Amino acid sequence: MRIVVLVKAVPIVGNERLGDGFRVDRGSGLEPNGNDEYVLEAALKLTEAHGGEVTLLTMGPAAAADALRKGLAMGATRAVHVSDEALAGSCARATAEVLAAALRRLEYDLAFAGADTSDGQGGIVAAAIAARLGLPYLSYAAHIEPGADGATVRVHRLSPAGYDVLEAPMPALVMGTQVLGEPRYPSLRGIMQARGKETLTWSLADLGIDPARVGAAAATTRVLTAAPPPPRAGATIIRDAPDVAVERIVDFLAARSLV
Amino acid sequence: MTVAPGEPGALTPEESLLRDMARDFAERELAPGAAERDEAERFDRALFDRMGELGFTAAPFPESIGGAGFSYRAWTLAMEEVARADMAMAIALSVHVLSQYPVHTWGSDEQRARWLPAMLAGEALGAFALTEPHAGSDAAAIRTRATRVGPAAAPDGYRLDGTKSWISNAPEADRYLVFATLDPGLGRDGITAFLVEKGMPGFRPGRHERKMGIRACPASELIFEGCEVAVANRLGGEGEGYRIALSALGEGRISIAAACTGLAQAALEVGARYLTERVAFGVPLAEQQGLRFVLAEMAQQVAAARALTRAAAAAKDRGEPIAEASSLAKWTASDAAMRVTTDAVQLLGAAGYSRENPVERYMRDAKGAQIYEGTNQIHRLIVAEHVLARVSGS
Numbered sequence: 001m002r003i004v005v006l007v008k009a010v011p012i013v014g015n016e017r018l019g020d021g022f023r024v025d026r027g028s029g030l031e032p033n034g035n036d037e038y039v040l041e042a043a044l045k046l047t048e049a050h051g052g053e054v055t056l057l058t059m060g061p062a063a064a065a066d067a068l069r070k071g072l073a074m075g076a077t078r079a080v081h082v083s084d085e086a087l088a089g090s091c092a093r094a095t096a097e098v099l100a101a102a103l104r105r106l107e108y109d110l111a112f113a114g115a116d117t118s119d120g121q122g123g124i125v126a127a128a129i130a131a132r133l134g135l136p137y138l139s140y141a142a143h144i145e146p147g148a149d150g151a152t153v154r155v156h157r158l159s160p161a162g163y164d165v166l167e168a169p170m171p172a173l174v175m176g177t178q179v180l181g182e183p184r185y186p187s188l189r190g191i192m193q194a195r196g197k198e199t200l201t202w203s204l205a206d207l208g209i210d211p212a213r214v215g216a217a218a219a220t221t222r223v224l225t226a227a228p229p230p231p232r233a234g235a236t237i238i239r240d241a242p243d244v245a246v247e248r249i250v251d252f253l254a255a256r257s258l259v
Numbered sequence: 260m261t262v263a264p265g266e267p268g269a270l271t272p273e274e275s276l277l278r279d280m281a282r283d284f285a286e287r288e289l290a291p292g293a294a295e296r297d298e299a300e301r302f303d304r305a306l307f308d309r310m311g312e313l314g315f316t317a318a319p320f321p322e323s324i325g326g327a328g329f330s331y332r333a334w335t336l337a338m339e340e341v342a343r344a345d346m347a348m349a350i351a352l353s354v355h356v357l358s359q360y361p362v363h364t365w366g367s368d369e370q371r372a373r374w375l376p377a378m379l380a381g382e383a384l385g386a387f388a389l390t391e392p393h394a395g396s397d398a399a400a401i402r403t404r405a406t407r408v409g410p411a412a413a414p415d416g417y418r419l420d421g422t423k424s425w426i427s428n429a430p431e432a433d434r435y436l437v438f439a440t441l442d443p444g445l446g447r448d449g450i451t452a453f454l455v456e457k458g459m460p461g462f463r464p465g466r467h468e469r470k471m472g473i474r475a476c477p478a479s480e481l482i483f484e485g486c487e488v489a490v491a492n493r494l495g496g497e498g499e500g501y502r503i504a505l506s507a508l509g510e511g512r513i514s515i516a517a518a519c520t521g522l523a524q525a526a527l528e529v530g531a532r533y534l535t536e537r538v539a540f541g542v543p544l545a546e547q548q549g550l551r552f553v554l555a556e557m558a559q560q561v562a563a564a565r566a567l568t569r570a571a572a573a574a575k576d577r578g579e580p581i582a583e584a585s586s587l588a589k590w591t592a593s594d595a596a597m598r599v600t601t602d603a604v605q606l607l608g609a610a611g612y613s614r615e616n617p618v619e620r621y622m623r624d625a626k627g628a629q630i631y632e633g634t635n636q637i638h639r640l641i642v643a644e645h646v647l648a649r650v651s652g653s
Binding site: 187 | 261272273280312317318322327328337
């Protein structure tokens with residue numbers, strides 16, 4: 001089973017900074033998007049159980065290499081890094097176009113994406129890629145398994161009532177949730193082995209994409225303004241001994257009919 | 260994460276990943292139960308096993324023998340993060356790694372193949388048995404006897420008799436590096452090293468050591484009563500034990516220095532957070548200049564400890580002698596840990612004195628490090644000896 005995992009290199013959560021034009025500064029200090037680590041974990045477990053290999057695919061600046069290195073240390077086989085100065089400021093539409101072009105150049109049975117990213121939080125790129133490539137799109141997966149015939153994939157999709165079981169022919173694109181299970185820590189040996197793994201770097205020219213179609217100038221959306229959320233006011237911090245604290249918290253919730 | 264104060268330079272990408280992974284693991288897996296394990300004096304073998312699976316137990320050994328292949332400098336980064344969450348586990352891990360070094364360095368191919376794989380994997384826990392009730396800093400004065408069995412020129416084996424004390428990781432450990440003397444009259448030239456396994460007849464744990472700190476790192480006496488050890492389990496030659504012990508202690512001291520840096524870092528962070536949260540006389544404590552001075556001095560101590568630790572580790576990675584550098588690092592870092600943890604208790608006041616908060620544990624955990632792996636007085640002697648040797652040109 002060949003699985004491509006889409007990974008976005010995002011600023012380390014809590015250290016996000018905005019640059020010019022309210023753009024997230026992604027120049028340094030990047031890590032794999034948290035949700036993407038969950039689908040990577042699912043991909044690694046599937047290939048460990050059924051054979052195959054995992055390829056990481058990212059579009060991002062040079063610093064995205066750090067995020068790829070962690071994914072390789074966790075156990076991915078190789079990484080593909082789409083990097084081109086013309087990509088800076090690309091909108092979700094352009095990102096989907098570039099990643100779809102990269103996927104066309106790869107052989108795979110499944111492509112995985114996390115539910116959304118901690119910086120952009122658009123949550124639409126995966127669906128847009130599936131639409132461009134005409135792939136079945138299985139979203140909000142809580143469990144992923146190969147179908148009985150080896151040509152299909154089956155997922156449990158979270159629903160308000162529990163989950164739906166979906167099946168689709170491969171290749172398919174699965175968008176996963178954190179219910180898939182905690183990502184592993186990269187092992188120490190994995191960190192060292194990652195040094196010897198292959199990372200392919202592709203430019204827009206490699207993908208046959210006209211630079212005029214991507215980047216800030218071609219963006220179909222524009223951030224007009226951005227502001228930090230207002231500070232939360234009136235937090236009550238309870239520092240009593242546990243028995244007293246429990247009583248006060250229960251009283252607080254009961255007063256609001258929450259328990 | 261940015262480079263910490265005192266870090267002498269940028270980290271390699273692998274060092275950076277190791278540090279982040281170690282911090283993530285330590286915060287999520289080690290920190291939550293550390294207080295409970297301390298209270299119960301409980302060593303959690305399952306947690307240690309987990310560290311073995313992830314490769315912590317093999318970190319600074321070459322890939323050619325099954326190690327993870329990290330530099331010693333990288334190892335100090337990992338130790339610092341483990342100790343920042345749980346000093347007791349850091350010391351158990353440090354002792355485990357320390358007990359492998361002599362086998363790696365002095366063992367025959369057969370001994371390395373037999374002894375190391377399970378230890379590198381963390382499946383067999385190691386201990387280093389040098390100290391005795393009457394021989395701490397004066398290690399050459401050990402009395403545990405190794406008596407040849409069979410002809411003196413070509414013995415069939417050795418019989419061990421005596422008592423070891425303060426052996427960290429005992430009685431949980433599976434594999435012990437034991438130092439005994441063929442003849443106390445020979446002083447350091449009689450000392451010989453042996454590989455001893457749990458369960459060997461004539462070898463049993465003695466009294467549990469009731470410690471002030473690092474209570475979740477086990478320690479006990481070891482009692483040898485006619486324990487027969489094959490020649491194949493003698494590490495190095497007869498009389499080489501003292502050199503073997505000293506060579507491992509250099510590495511161990513750097514590792515302890517790294518752990519102390521992590522412990523001090525933890526106390527610094529708790530202290531700093533408290534100063535911003537606690538309000539007195541209408542303003543946060545952080546507005547009091549006198550307390551800012553205390554906090555700054557704590558940060559100074561941590562940075563100095565880190566700098567000397569990394570310098571000693573880098574010297575080891577370059578293959579240079581590490582006696583002086585490791586003594587400077589261990590002495591400085593353990594004193595820093597003692598001072599910074601004590602200051603943190605003072606900053607937190609009554610909250611710091613309470614077992615509901617971690618800093619009193621940090622303070623108890625720091626004290627031992629001024630004593631074990633060579634007391635800080637011994638380290639002063641080692642440093643002075645090197646300084647004087649340079650002056651006299653010898």
